[in-house]
Amino acid sequence: MHQDGKLRLQKYSFGNNCINLLLGATFPRSFYESCNMARYGSETPPEYDLSRIIAPQAFFLGSIDIMSTPEDVAEQQRRLRPGVIVAQYIYKRLSHMDFVWDRNAQYKREMVDLIYRFSPGTF
Numbered sequence: 001m002h003q004d005g006k007l008r009l010q011k012y013s014f015g016n017n018c019i020n021l022l023l024g025a026t027f028p029r030s031f032y033e034s035c036n037m038a039r040y041g042s043e044t045p046p047e048y049d050l051s052r053i054i055a056p057q058a059f060f061l062g063s064i065d066i067m068s069t070p071e072d073v074a075e076q077q078r079r080l081r082p083g084v085i086v087a088q089y090i091y092k093r094l095s096h097m098d099f100v101w102d103r104n105a106q107y108k109r110e111m112v113d114l115i116y117r118f119s120p121g122t123f
Contacts, residue, residue: 050079056118058087060107062094087114 036043057080061073077085089110094102 050076051081053080053084055084056086057084058110058114059085059089060099060111061088061090062096062098063090063092064094065096067096086118
């Protein structure tokens with residue numbers, strides 16, 4: 001959350017490194033214009049409207065995650081359309097980056113099951 005206590009789920013901030021702009025995007029007109037201004041017309045990228053998401057969403061949470069707090073997760077889920085959340089798993093003793101670095105990957109069975117369940121005929 002930000003200092004004002006509001007959760008913001010914003011599009012990617014291009015900052016001043018315009019090498020990451022998508023092909024076809026306009027580049028800054030001057031040295032002083034930020035890439036956000038060139039891409040979004042604003043110094044701050046716009047927020048996502050989570051109510052527009054229709055794809056199934058599954059939440060994989062770590063019980064000791066300080067980057068993605070229970071309050072932030074609850075707010076994100078509240079903003080989603082009813083019926084979009086299909087699963088939520090909470091893993092003891094996992095933090096945010098453990099989902100990237102964990103060699104034991106205690107969540108892999110659930111993740112693979114969801115992939116097979118929601119992408120039939122693609123494997």
